[in-house]
Amino acid sequence: MTALLKSIAISLTVNALSLAFAAWIFRSFNIRFGWFVLAVVLVTLLTVTLREIVIGTVNRFARGYTIAGGLVLTALVLLLTELVVPETGFYIDGWGTWIGVVLIVWAAGIAYGEVDKKAPAPRK
Numbered sequence: 118m119t120a121l122l123k124s125i126a127i128s129l130t131v132n133a134l135s136l137a138f139a140a141w142i143f144r145s146f147n148i149r150f151g152w153f154v155l156a157v158v159l160v161t162l163l164t165v166t167l168r169e170i171v172i173g174t175v176n177r178f179a180r181g182y183t184i185a186g187g188l189v190l191t192a193l194v195l196l197l198t199e200l201v202v203p204e205t206g207f208y209i210d211g212w213g214t215w216i217g218v219v220l221i222v223w224a225a226g227i228a229y230g231e232v233d234k235k236a237p238a239p240r241k
Contacts, residue, residue, distance in 0.1 A: 128165065128229060133157045135225030142221070145214040152206025156198050163194040164226065191223040 136157060140148045148156060167190055195218060199207055209215050 125161070125165075128161050129157060131225050131229040132160045132164070132222070135222045136160065138225075139218040139221040143209075143214045143217055145210040146218050147208045147210075149206045152202050156202050156207045159198045159201060160194055160222070163197055164190070167194060187226065188219060188223050191226065192219045195219060195222065 133153075136148065136153065140146050192215070195209065195215075199209060209218055
């Protein structure tokens with residue numbers, strides 16, 4: 118398996134687990150199984166795409182911006198996913214739930230970055 122396919126597989130798994138965990142923890146985060154698959158694919162696709170854009174435009178050595186940027190990026194990805202997937206399939210209700218879901222998915226993304234040592238290097 119190539120490094121890119123392995124990276125995508127790990128990312129899909131991490132996103133599936135983090136979204137499932139967040140849905141289990143928060144009653145105000147509703148996700149239905151059929152839409153769950155689409156949501157995981159969208160979150161993975163948007164995260165990879167937006168991360169590449171951010172890496173290409175922001176100084177990677179500014180750690181504070183990286184942490185804050187990761188949280189904003191995660192919130193943006195979840196917002197876009199919520200806009201694409203019908204409300205009956207994916208819905209986050211309330212600020213507390215939004216903050217909690219963003220933190221869970223963001224933390225899982227950080228863990229994914231640590232595990233996925235063979236992720237493709239960013240283009241320069």
